[in-house]
Amino acid sequence: MADDGGLSKFQKRMAAIPLAARAAVQPALAASAYEIADIIESLAPEDDGDLKNSVAVTLAGQSTPAYSQPGGSQVVPENAAAITVGNTDVRYPHLVEHGTSKAAAQPFFWPGFRFGRKRALDRIKRAVGKAIREAK
Numbered sequence: 001m002a003d004d005g006g007l008s009k010f011q012k013r014m015a016a017i018p019l020a021a022r023a024a025v026q027p028a029l030a031a032s033a034y035e036i037a038d039i040i041e042s043l044a045p046e047d048d049g050d051l052k053n054s055v056a057v058t059l060a061g062q063s064t065p066a067y068s069q070p071g072g073s074q075v076v077p078e079n080a081a082a083i084t085v086g087n088t089d090v091r092y093p094h095l096v097e098h099g100t101s102k103a104a105a106q107p108f109f110w111p112g113f114r115f116g117r118k119r120a121l122d123r124i125k126r127a128v129g130k131a132i133r134e135a136k
Contacts, residue, residue: 016135024131025079025124026060032120033057033081040083040112045096054090058082069093069109085109 037057044052058064058076066073068084076082085093099105 013135017132020131020135021128022079024127028124028127029079029081030057030059032116032123033059033083036113036116036120037083039116040085040109043108043112044085045106045108050090051085051093051096054087054093055083055085056087058084067091069097083113 034057037055041052041055044055046052054065054068056065056068059081060076060078063075064071064073064082064084065087067088067090068086071082071084074082093109095103096106097109098107
């Protein structure tokens with residue numbers, strides 16, 4: 001057998017990278033989603049606590065709660081996590097977030113998301129980078 005100069009070893013490593021990255025990103029996605037959900041809960045107005053208690057994290061392959069904002073009930077795709085607010089009892093998060101003609105807006109969802117986004121992205125990038133470096 002002829003020496004390929006390490007080409008086969010390189011091709012094997014390149015083929016392993018996507019699998020390793022997918023596996024490594026799941027814990028980072030989950031940790032980031034729960035961290036952002038905690039921020040959103042802390043920013044949510046506290047009338048009865050129903051709105052705070054309706055913040056939910058849904059991981060890949062699971063279905064989001066019915067009547068959740070944004071988007072209602074959906075199946076979360078692979079390599080993703082969804083943070084939603086609302087359920088069958090709490091159908092008004094969008095009204096609180098954006099306000100109505102009779103009530104001022106009390107933003108909590110998008111400010112919480114934006115506050116935690118950079119840290120979440122950094123965590124995910126570190127996990128993928130580590131998986132790529134360690135792929136064999």
